Amino acid sequence: MLKVDHVDKSYNNNGFFKSSSRKILEDVSFECSQGECLGIIGESGSGKSTLGRLLIGIERPERGSIMINGESIFKRKNRKSKISVVFQDYRSSINPFFTVEDAILEPLRAINIEENLAVIIDKLLIQVGLSPSYKHKYPHELSGGEAQRVCIARAISTEPSYILFDEAISSLDVSIQLQILDLLKELKNSYKMGYIFITHDIQAATYICDRLLIFKDGRVQETIPTKDLHLVESPYAKKLLKNLILF
Amino acid sequence: MRLIRNLVRDKLGITSLLFLVLVMLMGVFAPIIAPHDPLAINMPLRYASPSWEHLLGNDHLGRDVLSRILYGIRASVLWIFLALIISVCIGTVMGFIAGYYRGIVDSIIMRICDVMLSFPVYVITIAIVGILGVGLENILFAFVLMKWAWFARIIRTSVLQYIEMEYVKYARTIGLSHRSIILRHILPLTFSDIAVVASSSMSSMILQISGLSFLGLGIKAPNAEWGMMLSEAREVMFTRPELMIAPGVAIISVVIGFNFLSDSLQVALNPELRQPSKIIE
Ligand SMILES: Nc1ncnc2c1ncn2[C@@H]1O[C@H](COP(=O)(O)OP(=O)(O)OP(=O)(O)O)[C@@H](O)[C@H]1O
Ligand SMILES: [Mg+2]
Numbered sequence: 001m002l003k004v005d006h007v008d009k010s011y012n013n014n015g016f017f018k019s020s021s022r023k024i025l026e027d028v029s030f031e032c033s034q035g036e037c038l039g040i041i042g043e044s045g046s047g048k049s050t051l052g053r054l055l056i057g058i059e060r061p062e063r064g065s066i067m068i069n070g071e072s073i074f075k076r077k078n079r080k081s082k083i084s085v086v087f088q089d090y091r092s093s094i095n096p097f098f099t100v101e102d103a104i105l106e107p108l109r110a111i112n113i114e115e116n117l118a119v120i121i122d123k124l125l126i127q128v129g130l131s132p133s134y135k136h137k138y139p140h141e142l143s144g145g146e147a148q149r150v151c152i153a154r155a156i157s158t159e160p161s162y163i164l165f166d167e168a169i170s171s172l173d174v175s176i177q178l179q180i181l182d183l184l185k186e187l188k189n190s191y192k193m194g195y196i197f198i199t200h201d202i203q204a205a206t207y208i209c210d211r212l213l214i215f216k217d218g219r220v221q222e223t224i225p226t227k228d229l230h231l232v233e234s235p236y237a238k239k240l241l242k243n244l245i246l247f
Numbered sequence: 248m249r250l251i252r253n254l255v256r257d258k259l260g261i262t263s264l265l266f267l268v269l270v271m272l273m274g275v276f277a278p279i280i281a282p283h284d285p286l287a288i289n290m291p292l293r294y295a296s297p298s299w300e301h302l303l304g305n306d307h308l309g310r311d312v313l314s315r316i317l318y319g320i321r322a323s324v325l326w327i328f329l330a331l332i333i334s335v336c337i338g339t340v341m342g343f344i345a346g347y348y349r350g351i352v353d354s355i356i357m358r359i360c361d362v363m364l365s366f367p368v369y370v371i372t373i374a375i376v377g378i379l380g381v382g383l384e385n386i387l388f389a390f391v392l393m394k395w396a397w398f399a400r401i402i403r404t405s406v407l408q409y410i411e412m413e414y415v416k417y418a419r420t421i422g423l424s425h426r427s428i429i430l431r432h433i434l435p436l437t438f439s440d441i442a443v444v445a446s447s448s449m450s451s452m453i454l455q456i457s458g459l460s461f462l463g464l465g466i467k468a469p470n471a472e473w474g475m476m477l478s479e480a481r482e483v484m485f486t487r488p489e490l491m492i493a494p495g496v497a498i499i500s501v502v503i504g505f506n507f508l509s510d511s512l513q514v515a516l517n518p519e520l521r522q523p524s525k526i527i528e
Binding site: 053056057058076077078079080081083084085087089092093094095096097098103106107110138140154158 | 412413414417418419421423436517
């Protein structure tokens with residue numbers, strides 16, 4: 001379904017006199033099939049968020065292609081209702097001028113669906129564990145966990161092919177992290193959506209992902225099914241795993 | 248509509264708004280409501296005190312002060328407002344282009360702004376008046392020329408700030424068009440910045456125009472303008488200080504009105520600053 005093919009990305013450090021360019025991603029290739037949950041794990045600064053921005057089509061790579069069902073995701077039309085995203089910073093994830101209802105309606109309005117929108121919103125809110133009375137709240141009136149649930153409701157509203165989570169639970173406290181992970185697992189079973197789960201928390205990743213992609217310095221080190229995690233080969237992955245066992 | 252509802256809740260804000268609208272309407276309909284011809288000289292009534300016939304008295308040429316104040320709204324408020332709207336529009340468009348599309352366009356627009364902003368407004372205004380001649384329209388032209396760059400800069404900065412927000416990234420991810428992203432996610436937020444900057448610079452422009460008219464660079468002699476009326480009253484400041492009161496109060500109250508309005512707009516536009524009224528009751 002999602003196919004990332006030999007992707008390179010670099011950023012220019014724009015100096016006034018000379019501009020140098022630094023390679024952030026190098027020759028990244030992987031695939032993610034329908035309904036699969038793929039974890040991308042790597043240390044800070046390894047380029048995970050950069051890869052994430054490419055996967056949601058808002059930035060373009062210098063080289064290589066990213067296709068969804070054989071179509072490039074860099075065309076706006078191909079992304080519509082197929083890709084969605086939940087970010088880490090729940091405070092700026094919802095337009096402060098929008099109510100919860102406006103926010104969830106946004107992707108639904110973009111694809112002109114016929115059904116009764118009010119009913120859909122109530123259903124979505126209940127599904128993510130919020131009461132429908134939250135509809136009229138503004139984002140600043142929500143707690144972090146609630147805002148993140150609203151973002152999840154917004155992301156699943158159009159039943160996209162995959163949702164990208166960029167550190168989506170990292171800024172929440174541990175008990176809420178677990179609640180949200182369980183919620184995501186449950187939603188995955190009922191909607192058959194693919195997840196791409198970017199995180200540096202290997203524990204959370206092993207909890208929810210079917211397959212892990214170990215990422216270091218802009219390169220894919222190795223991909224491995226979660227159940228075979230103990231069989232990793234690359235030294236970096238081994239180190240990660242050792243830390244996991246220590247805790 | 249939400250904006251109006253929120254503004255109504257704020258007593259000071261709605262009062263300022265109504266006051267300013269009323270002032271502007273009085274300026275537009277000055278010929279109908281003014282009791283006298285603002286230019287009619289009536290020497291026997293020189294420095295006359297207020298009477299029923301002339302509610303605010305008469306000036307050094309016996310002209311009716313109230314009528315001159317009413318006609319003065321046109322130069323002192325309405326034309327300035329128009330100049331402000333024009334420069335805000337130019338600034339907004341330029342700022343949006345620079346901030347949204349970045350790259351080379353951004354650099355070009357910003358360098359032009361830097362050039363415009365490196366001249367002091369007063370110096371340029373006086374230079375333009377020197378070239379084009381004395382007159383309100385030339386001062387306003389100079390203002391538009393100078394101020395748009397300032398607005399463009401502020402609006403670019405606020406566009407740059409909002410474009411980095413995750414909800415803009417989300418909107419791009421789900422494939423919304425640039426147009427709807429600008430209209431729904433960026434303009435409403437920058438609008439509060441625009442409104443606040445515009446209303447506060449309205450006050451400074453009124454004061455600057457009054458100042459320039461006071462110096463005799465603004466509107467041409469017999470026509471009424473508040474700054475000019477102050478300047479005329481200055482000559483008899485010690486013998487007839489009351490002549491300064493009417494134009495002075497007019498300028499101050501309009502400026503204060505715009506300042507209050509800008510504060511209230513800021514609150515009314517931003518859901519986070521709004522008081523949840525339920526809790527207070
Ligand atoms: N817009 C940009 N312009 C220039 N450099 C950038 C830009 N975005 C990211 N970088 C650089 O790319 C590198 C990777 O950043 P990225 O945000 O992808 O890391 P990350 O893996 O998500 O880290 P973290 O776990 O801390 O979120 C960093 O060194 C950063 O400085
Ligand atoms: Mg990151």
